Amino acid sequence: MIYALYVIVSVICIYTARHYWFTLNRLFGFQRHPYIDIDTADWPPVTVLVAAHNEEKVVANILSALMTVKYPENKMLVIPVNDRSTDRTREIIDEFVERFPGRIQPFHRKDGKGGKAAALKDAMELVETEVILIFDADYIPGAGLVKQLTAPFFDPEVGGVMGRVVPMNCGTNLLTRLLDLERSGGYQVDQQARMNLRLVPQHGGTVAGVRLSALREIGGWNDTSLTEDTDLTYRLLLNGWKTVYQNRSECYEEVPETWPVRIKQIKRWAKGHNQAMVTYGLHLLLGKHRASLRERIDGTLLLGVYVMAPFTLVGWALALGVFYRGVAPLHGIVAILSVTAYAAIGNLAAFFEIAAAVRLDGSRKRICLVPFLILGFAVSIFAVSWAAVSQVKDALTGAEFHWDKTERFRKAAS
Amino acid sequence: MNPFVSVVGLILLTVALMVLPLVPAFTELHGKSDALPLSVIQQHTGEIRFFADGFRSYIKGLEPVLGECVRSGGHTTGTMPDGSEYLVLGRGEEALLLPFRERNEFRPVMIASGSDLLLPPETSFSKDIYSAGSVMGGTNNHYRAILAEKDIRLGSESSVMRWVHAVGEFSADAGCRLYGRVSSDAGIRLSRECSFLRLNAPFIAMGEEADPALTSLPIPADTTTHQRLFHEGDFEIPAGEVFRGNLVVRGRLRIGAGARVCGSVKAGKALVLEPGASIEGSLISASIMQIGSGCRIRGPVIAERMVLIRKGTHCGTVGNPTTVSAPDIQVEQGVVVFGTLWARDHGQAVASL
Numbered sequence: 001m002i003y004a005l006y007v008i009v010s011v012i013c014i015y016t017a018r019h020y021w022f023t024l025n026r027l028f029g030f031q032r033h034p035y036i037d038i039d040t041a042d043w044p045p046v047t048v049l050v051a052a053h054n055e056e057k058v059v060a061n062i063l064s065a066l067m068t069v070k071y072p073e074n075k076m077l078v079i080p081v082n083d084r085s086t087d088r089t090r091e092i093i094d095e096f097v098e099r100f101p102g103r104i105q106p107f108h109r110k111d112g113k114g115g116k117a118a119a120l121k122d123a124m125e126l127v128e129t130e131v132i133l134i135f136d137a138d139y140i141p142g143a144g145l146v147k148q149l150t151a152p153f154f155d156p157e158v159g160g161v162m163g164r165v166v167p168m169n170c171g172t173n174l175l176t177r178l179l180d181l182e183r184s185g186g187y188q189v190d191q192q193a194r195m196n197l198r199l200v201p202q203h204g205g206t207v208a209g210v211r212l213s214a215l216r217e218i219g220g221w222n223d224t225s226l227t228e229d230t231d232l233t234y235r236l237l238l239n240g241w242k243t244v245y246q247n248r249s250e251c252y253e254e255v256p257e258t259w260p261v262r263i264k265q266i267k268r269w270a271k272g273h274n275q276a277m278v279t280y281g282l283h284l285l286l287g288k289h290r291a292s293l294r295e296r297i298d299g300t301l302l303l304g305v306y307v308m309a310p311f312t313l314v315g316w317a318l319a320l321g322v323f324y325r326g327v328a329p330l331h332g333i334v335a336i337l338s339v340t341a342y343a344a345i346g347n348l349a350a351f352f353e354i355a356a357a358v359r360l361d362g363s364r365k366r367i368c369l370v371p372f373l374i375l376g377f378a379v380s381i382f383a384v385s386w387a388a389v390s391q392v393k394d395a396l397t398g399a400e401f402h403w404d405k406t407e408r409f410r411k412a413a414s
Numbered sequence: 415m416n417p418f419v420s421v422v423g424l425i426l427l428t429v430a431l432m433v434l435p436l437v438p439a440f441t442e443l444h445g446k447s448d449a450l451p452l453s454v455i456q457q458h459t460g461e462i463r464f465f466a467d468g469f470r471s472y473i474k475g476l477e478p479v480l481g482e483c484v485r486s487g488g489h490t491t492g493t494m495p496d497g498s499e500y501l502v503l504g505r506g507e508e509a510l511l512l513p514f515r516e517r518n519e520f521r522p523v524m525i526a527s528g529s530d531l532l533l534p535p536e537t538s539f540s541k542d543i544y545s546a547g548s549v550m551g552g553t554n555n556h557y558r559a560i561l562a563e564k565d566i567r568l569g570s571e572s573s574v575m576r577w578v579h580a581v582g583e584f585s586a587d588a589g590c591r592l593y594g595r596v597s598s599d600a601g602i603r604l605s606r607e608c609s610f611l612r613l614n615a616p617f618i619a620m621g622e623e624a625d626p627a628l629t630s631l632p633i634p635a636d637t638t639t640h641q642r643l644f645h646e647g648d649f650e651i652p653a654g655e656v657f658r659g660n661l662v663v664r665g666r667l668r669i670g671a672g673a674r675v676c677g678s679v680k681a682g683k684a685l686v687l688e689p690g691a692s693i694e695g696s697l698i699s700a701s702i703m704q705i706g707s708g709c710r711i712r713g714p715v716i717a718e719r720m721v722l723i724r725k726g727t728h729c730g731t732v733g734n735p736t737t738v739s740a741p742d743i744q745v746e747q748g749v750v751v752f753g754t755l756w757a758r759d760h761g762q763a764v765a766s767l
Contacts, residue, residue: 171449
């Protein structure tokens with residue numbers, strides 16, 4: 001029991017050190033934004049895929065926004081991927097097709113396998129351009145975003161691009177405010193630090209881009225994956241393609257406003273991530289491929305983030321067991337110092353990261369909400385652990401994964 | 415002390431200590447003083463002419479006064495609706511004789527001229543300048559911002575703190591320091607030892623010898639398939655060779671004299687382009703890039719640390735403008751960039767590298 005606890009604490013310490021490394025790099029290190037200054041170029045033709053499954057509340061907003069972006073009109077084609085919608089999504093898309101002839105080519109999918117990856121895979125038959133950008137229907141791209149996300153593809157090593165996601169409904173309630181803080185930490189610090197340190201920025205599957213030739217080389221979209229973005233990140237990495245993160249390519253999104261929706265969302269992310277871990281983890285760390293040593297280590301740690309939740313729960317149980325069985329983990333002053341140091345610094349690493357991110361964002365008062373993150377943390381740790389347990393159960397019973405769409409809260413555009 | 419009171423007191427104190435850090439959190443949650451979404455730039459696109467366009471809209475309010483001064487040939491002063499003082503000149507050469515120039519400095523007034531503006535030397539202009547004609551600046555001047563409907567020429571050793579936009583050609587004599595954005599709808603010409611950050615124009619020429627007309631020879635577009643050669647370690651394309659496809663090298667890359675790459679190139683370390691090489695796509699280095707004389711590059715040129723460009727090299731073409739960007743850029747006289755030249759930290763036009 002005691003040795004199992006040692007292992008768990010050691011792994012937690014590695015993640016703690018990683019949080020501090022990223023945060024300090026973001027605060028004091030050199031910031032890499034190599035492609036953000038490309039403002040004049042012979043811009044390549046681009047296809048923008050908009051994934052839409054029952055998106056009548058939001059799809060008009062994104063199509064309107066895309067019709068006003070600053071990109072040569074004759075070089076940009078928008079393909080709304082209407083995935084088996086049963087609401088007014090199709091009708092709204094067709095109205096836009098009429099209003100903007102030649103600029104929008106709808107892909108109405110009536111049947112087939114469920115899930116975003118499956119829908120994108122089918123839509124690829126319409127894609128002819130080397131650069132593909134992907135947005136979920138609840139995002140609202142700004143005027144310069146298409147150019148910003150396209151610019152990194154001038155680098156022939158870049159296979160994928162990821163922009164920054166910013167919640168637009170953050171003021172709704174406690175949950176949205178906590179998610180706003182989490183997004184800040186995840187993008188402003190985590191993703192940018194990975195970019196700075198030439199590690200593995202993660203493709204998020206929205207506000208993102210992918211190179212067609214890279215996608216073909218790695219075998220296209222994986223429709224068996226619950227998180228096609230994580231899957232894409234690792235397949236690109238293993239084949240020598242870089243995914244780059246553009247912190248200044250920001251886009252508004254809508255975050256869940258109710259806890260059940262949030263729990264469902266994070267459970268899907270956890271399952272998809274764990275799925276990628278099982279598929280690629282060992283090969284990434286030890287296999288023969290084009291990732292560098294630092295990418296192998298960071299990529300493996302990134303794959304393990306959702307396993308840390310059940311790992312931590314087991315650690316807590318073991319710590320209690322060790323305590324009640326009277327087994328001293330260490331002796332005397334060393335034990336006191338270790339426990340005190342970990343309690344004072346280790347547990348706070350993720351919160352420190354988020355606080356630093358909020359500071360970098362220049363927010364004034366929202367940093368006061370950081371103590372409430374313990375609530376979001378508690379919900380996530382149990383939801384993610386539950387997802388891991390059910391995933392193991394599904395694997396044993398042979399049950400299939402199914403893809404749950406995240407519910408929207410915006411009022412439909414008139 | 416009563417043990418009961420002690421226990422209750424201890425419990426209350428503990429609860430208070432636990433709740434205390436949450437007071438600001440509850441206050442913010444309830445008060446929502448910082449609950450708006452983070453500001454994301456939705457409308458403008460980092461357009462270099464953003465400030466110049468804003469200033470042009472702002473100055474529109476002065477058009478009647480400007481017209482009156484041009485007709486009368488005199489000058490007048492006044493105050494804008496936001497309280498800024500202005501000086502409107504009917505004849506631009508009047509600026510040389512202005513009566514209220516004190517100790518080599520103008521009072522902080524905005525200057526608007528209805529015709530070609532001649533500015534005296536050794537003077538600081540701490541407010542924006544507008545000219546309906548051209549602007550000819552004296553030596554060793556300091557400007558905040560200039561907008562001219564025709565050409566702008568800055569005298570040697572002058573500096574600009576924020577931005578300049580010329581509808582005609584912009585030129586800067588030796589030793590000028592251009593700290594902000596400089597744009598022109600016609601072209602930019604910098605003399606030796608000028609420093610810069612962000613430049614944009616149909617052509618940006620270094621020195622009098624740089625001839626944008628030389629690139630009437632178009633660089634072919636990257637018409638290759640998207641095949642990619644990936645190479646760990648260092649790599650060299652021999653002189654005179656033709657390489658077809660995109661090339662990614664994790665180490666150093668040397669492209670020999672006169673070699674041609676029909677595609678884009680990326681080097682993980684230093685990238686050296688020897689004289690006369692041509693690249694039909696983009697040229698990217700995660701480190702330092704040295705571009706020899708007489709090279710031709712069609713696509714963006716990006717280096718994460720430094721770019722050195724020798725004389726006679728042309729980046730982009732008139733029909734296909736491009737971007738050259740790095741934290742540190744040094745450019746020899748005789749280089750022409752069509753489009754954008756953007757040095758994040760420091761850019762320098764030098765006589766010789």
